[in-house]
Every structure is written in C-alpha cells, then in structure tokens.
Amino acid sequence: MIDESGFVLRSPSGVLTATLRLTREKRLRYQVKRGDAVVVEDGDIGITADGVDLGDGVAFEDIRQETIYETYKVFGGHSDALNHCNAYRFSLRHAASGEAYELQARAYDDGFAFRYALPREGTTTVQGEASSWTLPAGSRVWLFERNNGWKLKSYAGEWISADAEELHTVSGQGPVQGTPLVAELPDGRGYAAIAEAALYNYSGMRLEAIGRRAVRANFTEGDAGFAVEGAVLTPWRVAMAAPDLDGLVNSDLITNLNPAPSAALFSDTSYIRPGRSAWRWWSLGTGTPEQERETVDRAAALGFEYTTVDEGWEAWPEPWADLRRLTDYAKGKHVGVFVWKRSKEIDDPREGWRTMREFFDKAKDAGAVGLKIDFIDNESKAAIDFEIAALRLAAERRLMINFHGISKPTGESRTYPNEISREGIRGLELNKMKEGPIPAWHNAALPFTRFVAGHGDYTPVGFSNPGETTYAHQLATMVAFTSPLQVVAENPAFLLEEAAARPALDVLKSIPSVWDETRALPPSAIGELAVLARRSGEAWFLGVLNGKAERTTVRLPLSFLDDGAAYDAVEIVDRGPGSMARKEGMRVASRDAVDIVLEPNGGYVAVLRKA
Structure with missing residues (x-):
C-alpha cells in the first residue's frame, strides 16, 4: 500500500x-538512494x-510485481547487456475524474525509472508532466551549453559544470537543459544521471531547472501540448546511479528500458554491420x-568498411546513375556506401510516408x-514520429x-538496431566553424556525459584541424568515443600519405x-x-584524453589484463605540435603499471596484445 509513510521499491x-x-494532498512523490547515498532527494x-492533472488527488488501488532477467547483444562499449530489475505496476485512480491508469516503475542496481500508462482511446492531448528530480545539496552537475538558438535543436553544446543550486541561472539560453544531466554527488558518493528512455509516440523530454536543485520535465510544444493517438505510454523517466565512473560508463539502463526488436521486422540482421567509414566532407567537401x-x-586501403557521401551528391x-556506379565500384572493394539526405525533403507523413x-x-x-x-533539429512529437518512421521503413528495406x-x-x-549511430553531440565539425574549435576539456568530459546516453557520431580524428588539441589526443578520441559506425573525419589521403600520420x-x-x-579507469575525472x-x-x-592545458603524469595499473599473460605494447605519444611518436618493445603483465606523460591538451593510445 502507498501512503504517507511510503512504499519501498528495491533493486535485485x-x-x-x-x-x-x-x-497529505494525495500527490505522488519519490526519493532514490543507492546504499546510503541519496541520488534523488525528492521528486x-x-x-x-x-x-x-492526473497527479492531483490520487488513490492507490493495487500493485503487481515481477522480476525481469534477460541478456541481449549490444553494439558499443561492451557486447553483452544484462537487463535485471524488479518491476512494479501501480494501479491508480484520479479521484476527481475517476480515471484509472498505471504508474510503472523499475528498480535496477544502477538506477530507477518510471513511466505513465493511460489506457485511452481516440486522441489525447498531453500538456505536460509533473515529473521532477531534486538533486542532493553539494552536487556538481554537468550539462551541455551552446549559447545560441541551436542549443536544444542539435544538442551540440560544450559540456560544462555548475553547482546544482545554479542550474536555473547558469545558461544564457534560459533554464531549460537537454538530457542527460550528469551529477557528481557530494562527498565522493558516486554519480547520477537524469535521462529518458524508450522515446516513441511522444515528445522528447528536456529539463527545466526550477530552483532549489530541482529540474522538471519540459517539452518543445509548451502549454499547447501534443496529441497522442490511442493508449498513452510515456517514455521512461530515468535516474541512473553509479558508485564510480566505470559503473556510469558501463550502465545498460537506457537500452534495458527499450523493447526488444520485432522478430518480424528484424528476422534478418545480417545487413547491420558496425564498422569505420571514410568521409571526404570534413576536409575537402563532398567530391x-x-x-x-x-x-x-x-x-579500402585503410581497411574501413564504409564510405559516407555527404551533402552535394544529388547535384551530380x-x-x-552516378551513385549506382559508385556503389558497384565500392562493392568490388568490399566497401559499403552511406548517402546523405536532408530530412525536410522526406518528412511528410501523408500516404504512409510515401515521399520517404x-x-x-x-x-x-x-x-x-x-x-x-x-x-531534424528538434525533438517535438512530430520529429520523433519522423525518426521512428525512418527506422521502420529503412529496416523493411x-x-x-x-x-x-x-x-x-x-x-x-535496441528496438531498431538499424540505427547504427546518431549525432546529438558537439563533434569535430565544429572545428570548421566560427564557434569552434572544440576544447580538450569537452572531449575529456564526453565519455562520462553524453556517451552515457548512448552512441554518438562525433566523427573523431582530425589531425589537419585539431584545434588546441594534439595529434595523440585526436587519435585517442577514436578509442574513447563509441559509435558502431565510426565516421573518421580526417581526409583518408592524409591518413595514408602524410608523414605526420x-x-x-x-x-x-x-x-x-x-x-x-x-573499463573506465582511475584517475579519470570528468572534463579533466x-x-x-x-x-x-x-x-x-x-585511450587517454588530457582535458587540461598543462602537462599531466598518470600512473596506470594494468590489473585489467589477464592474470599470468604477457602483453606486448605499441604506444602512440605526442612528440610536439603536429607530431606523434611510436614506442615499441615494452612487455607488460597485469601486475605492472605504466607511467604516462601527457602533454597539455594531449593524449595517449596503446595497443596491448598477448605475446
């Protein structure tokens, strides 16, 4: 029973x-703790x-509970995901209207999530949610900032931090932030992230900072709301929790909350193949x-599986016919071809998305x-409907x-594994723009902030335009950033022919x-x-990224290596501006540690293979 004393949901x-x-006013509230550490103080x-307002005057009627335990394959920082939680369904009734609906919740060892299920028919206009999260006092919050109108269109902001008390005033673009928000909890008690999962048939959630360390669900459509046909099943509202950065980086919570793929739509997934892509646009423009x-x-010479032909090919x-000739040629080289398309030219839902x-x-x-x-440049419900239609129609083909x-x-x-990557990140193309270049500290924050939500097409490795970062830093981004389709920014001719590479x-x-x-290893620190x-x-x-404009020495234990095995190392280090050095001959084992000297804004890459 839920009453003023509370009902406790527990992870496995x-x-x-x-x-x-x-x-006392019959409104639902919640708190989340991991061990003794408060993750969400109040929500x-x-x-x-x-x-x-279906949250105003709520009566509890019933509860059902089950345990979910399943494994599945993922493309990213690891290959096997575990979905293990205690799941709860609370039957509620709104006293004034008499409407019955469900609050669904899941308690994982690495987070808590809830969503609303309204068994309606016809058209429902959703005007908003009361869903909110209050972070503990002393939390340091990481958010992305882009001080112009593109901030919440492209999600391509620089990752900065602020005290949780400052969230409602920190941005020149107002108090609305994109997700995820990542919090360093006080007193070394770990990390939290606020996000959403399973966004289908709904508008994308942003977070409005309302003062006193609290953020509340916010939507593109504002007070006018957005229309949902049939039953309303909202995305999951998520509070991730981890004792350290390794736990945050390795969480599968966001994909766990999504349905498994349709067996009919994805009866054959052989065409979904991760790989690296060459890309001419960043350095020279579409050819x-x-x-x-x-x-x-x-x-083909680089061993890359793909090439991406960007904006401009339709003017050939x-x-x-030119594209057909190109793909035929590429097939003979065992290279697949991605082609670019502007969304607005195929964004028309009429006749079952005929144009698309x-x-x-x-x-x-x-x-x-x-x-x-x-x-696409927004996350209104119409934009989300477009994205899901594109994934479904693409899967059919x-x-x-x-x-x-x-x-x-x-x-x-997870539901549409043919989404091989997406941007939604401040990536290397900003080095070509007046807003750029990308600072090293942004890169050093990304593995623990934006990439917590999922894959990101940052387009790494830009030797010829690295901003203030070094060549080894640029190379390390290819290890540190996860994208099943890793589109390499640098001109492939530079990679193959320039002495510096x-x-x-x-x-x-x-x-x-x-x-x-x-493994996310100590002494990792967000942005540093x-x-x-x-x-x-x-x-x-x-892959090591120095986010500081000063030389840094790191002692790195190799305890993650297999016990009893010896490994030969190839190291790539900075050797001054626009130059890298290669080191070979070092043999290491799990009992060893390596001392790494990082140049200001520098990087380090090593490959360790069993001897």
Missing part, C-alpha cells in the same frame, strides 16, 4: 531503493492529459563521382547500405540509419568501432582526464 541486490509515497510524479571513387579506394550530373518510401527505394536500388539523415542534426539517443537502437597508421587501422569490454581501456577479442586498447 537491494543496493538501490526508491521510496514512493502519497502526500514529483504526475501527467496532465486533456487539461486534467565529384570520380573523387568519391578515390575515397572508396582509400577506405546523373545523381542516381520512394527515396529509400531509390537509395536501396542504387546500392546504398545506409542513409545519413540530417537537420534492410538499410542502416545514421541520424544527424538530432537530439540525444534514448536506447531506441605514419607512426599511428597501423594502430588507427586496427581500432574497431565496437568493443567486447570497457578520461582513461578508457577497451577490449576487442584478446587485445586491449588504451
């Missing part, structure tokens, strides 16, 4: 608890539909058909393996999708786009230092 191990209670629960053929040659003399279907059919017939869909100009991921790549060429060629295991060890097969890759 009992390490995380959430207390759900009814106030409201409620949804407003057709002008009725002619002949120049893009040269890019295919270089992708015979765009579809026709474009996808042409792209498939022309031999493309995937599409880069760009400039066995095409992969890379979304750009888009909001954060919410784990939809030569010391790292074979290392770069060997870095995969997905991993079997990941990112130390990631990632395993592919029996080889370990170390």
Whole structure:
C-alpha cells in the first residue's frame, strides 16, 4: 500500500531503493538512494492529459510485481547487456475524474525509472508532466551549453559544470537543459544521471531547472501540448546511479528500458554491420563521382568498411546513375556506401510516408547500405514520429540509419538496431566553424556525459584541424568515443600519405568501432582526464584524453589484463605540435603499471596484445 509513510521499491541486490509515497494532498512523490547515498532527494510524479492533472488527488488501488532477467547483444562499449530489475505496476485512480491508469516503475542496481500508462482511446492531448528530480545539496552537475538558438535543436553544446543550486541561472539560453544531466554527488558518493528512455509516440523530454536543485520535465510544444493517438505510454523517466565512473560508463539502463526488436521486422540482421567509414566532407567537401571513387579506394586501403557521401551528391550530373556506379565500384572493394539526405525533403507523413518510401527505394536500388539523415533539429512529437518512421521503413528495406542534426539517443537502437549511430553531440565539425574549435576539456568530459546516453557520431580524428588539441589526443578520441559506425573525419589521403600520420597508421587501422569490454579507469575525472581501456577479442586498447592545458603524469595499473599473460605494447605519444611518436618493445603483465606523460591538451593510445 502507498501512503504517507511510503512504499519501498528495491533493486535485485537491494543496493538501490526508491521510496514512493502519497502526500497529505494525495500527490505522488519519490526519493532514490543507492546504499546510503541519496541520488534523488525528492521528486514529483504526475501527467496532465486533456487539461486534467492526473497527479492531483490520487488513490492507490493495487500493485503487481515481477522480476525481469534477460541478456541481449549490444553494439558499443561492451557486447553483452544484462537487463535485471524488479518491476512494479501501480494501479491508480484520479479521484476527481475517476480515471484509472498505471504508474510503472523499475528498480535496477544502477538506477530507477518510471513511466505513465493511460489506457485511452481516440486522441489525447498531453500538456505536460509533473515529473521532477531534486538533486542532493553539494552536487556538481554537468550539462551541455551552446549559447545560441541551436542549443536544444542539435544538442551540440560544450559540456560544462555548475553547482546544482545554479542550474536555473547558469545558461544564457534560459533554464531549460537537454538530457542527460550528469551529477557528481557530494562527498565522493558516486554519480547520477537524469535521462529518458524508450522515446516513441511522444515528445522528447528536456529539463527545466526550477530552483532549489530541482529540474522538471519540459517539452518543445509548451502549454499547447501534443496529441497522442490511442493508449498513452510515456517514455521512461530515468535516474541512473553509479558508485564510480566505470559503473556510469558501463550502465545498460537506457537500452534495458527499450523493447526488444520485432522478430518480424528484424528476422534478418545480417545487413547491420558496425564498422569505420571514410568521409571526404570534413576536409575537402563532398567530391565529384570520380573523387568519391578515390575515397572508396582509400577506405579500402585503410581497411574501413564504409564510405559516407555527404551533402552535394544529388547535384551530380546523373545523381542516381552516378551513385549506382559508385556503389558497384565500392562493392568490388568490399566497401559499403552511406548517402546523405536532408530530412525536410522526406518528412511528410501523408500516404504512409510515401515521399520517404520512394527515396529509400531509390537509395536501396542504387546500392546504398545506409542513409545519413540530417537537420531534424528538434525533438517535438512530430520529429520523433519522423525518426521512428525512418527506422521502420529503412529496416523493411534492410538499410542502416545514421541520424544527424538530432537530439540525444534514448536506447531506441535496441528496438531498431538499424540505427547504427546518431549525432546529438558537439563533434569535430565544429572545428570548421566560427564557434569552434572544440576544447580538450569537452572531449575529456564526453565519455562520462553524453556517451552515457548512448552512441554518438562525433566523427573523431582530425589531425589537419585539431584545434588546441594534439595529434595523440585526436587519435585517442577514436578509442574513447563509441559509435558502431565510426565516421573518421580526417581526409583518408592524409591518413595514408602524410608523414605526420605514419607512426599511428597501423594502430588507427586496427581500432574497431565496437568493443567486447570497457573499463573506465582511475584517475579519470570528468572534463579533466578520461582513461578508457577497451577490449576487442584478446587485445586491449588504451585511450587517454588530457582535458587540461598543462602537462599531466598518470600512473596506470594494468590489473585489467589477464592474470599470468604477457602483453606486448605499441604506444602512440605526442612528440610536439603536429607530431606523434611510436614506442615499441615494452612487455607488460597485469601486475605492472605504466607511467604516462601527457602533454597539455594531449593524449595517449596503446595497443596491448598477448605475446
């Protein structure tokens, strides 16, 4: 029974608890703790539909509980995910209207999530939610900032931090922030992240800071709300919790909260293949058909699985015929071709998305393996409907999708594994813009902030335009940042032919786009230092990013290596501006530690293979 004393929800191990209670005014509130550490000090629960606040005057009627335990494959920092939680369904009734609905909740060892289920028919207008989170006093919160109107369109802001008390005043763009928000809890008690998961048939949630360390659900459509047809099942409102950065980086909570893929739609997933892509646009712009053929040659020479043909190909003399000739040529080199498309040109839901279907059919017939869909630039319900339609229609045609100009991921790549990546991140293209270049501290924050929500197409490795970062820093981003489709920014000709890239060429060629295991290692600190060890097969890759403009020495224990095995190391280090050095001959074991000297804004990469 839920009353003023509260009902306690427990995770499988009992390490995380959430207390759900009814106030004297019959409103639902909750608190979340991990061990003794408060994760969410206080939060409201409620949804407003057709002008009725269903969280105001709530009566509890019934509760059902079950345990979920399942494993599944993922593409990212590790290959196997575990979905293990205690799941609860609370039957509620709104006293004034008599409407019955459910509050669904899940308690995981690494977080707590809830959502609303309204068994309605017809059209419902959702005007907002009371869903809120109050962070503990003394929390340091990481958020992305872009001081212009693009902030909440593209989610391409620099990651900065502020005291939780400052959240409602810190941004020149107002108190609304995108998700995730990541909090360093006080007194070394771990980390928390506020996010959403399973965003379907709904508007994307932002967070409005309302003072006193609290944030509340906020939507693009504002007070006018948005229409939902049929039953209303909201996305999950998520509070992640981890004792350390390794726990935060390795959490599967966001994908766990998404449905498994449709067995019918994804009966064949052989076309969904992670890999690396060459990309001419960042360095030279989209080329002619002949120049893009040269890019295919270089992708093959690098061992990359793909090439991405960006904006401008549709202005070729015979765009579809030229594309067909390019994909035929690329197939002979074992290279797949992604092609770019502006979203507004196919964003028309009439006749079952006929315009989109026709474009996808042409792209498939022309031999493309995937599409880069760009400039969605909002997360209204209409935009979310467009994204899900694109994923579904692409899956029907066995095409992969890379979304750009888009909001954060919410784990939809579990339900639609043909979403091979998405942007929603301040990536390397900013080095080409007046707003750039990207600072090293932003890169050192990303593995523990934006990438907590899911994959991100940052487009790493920009030797020819690295901003204030070093070459080794640029190389390390390819290890530190996770994207099943890793689109490498640098001109492939530079990678293959420039002397400055030569010391790292074979290392770069060997870095995969997905991993079997990941460790976020001490002394990692958000925005200061990112130390990631990632395993592919029996080889370990170390990627280290220095976010500070000062030389830093790091002593790194290698206890993650297999006991009793010896490993030979190849190291890539900075050797001054625009230069890298290669070190070989070091043999190490799990009992050893390596001392790494990082240049200001520098980096380090090592490959450790069993001797």
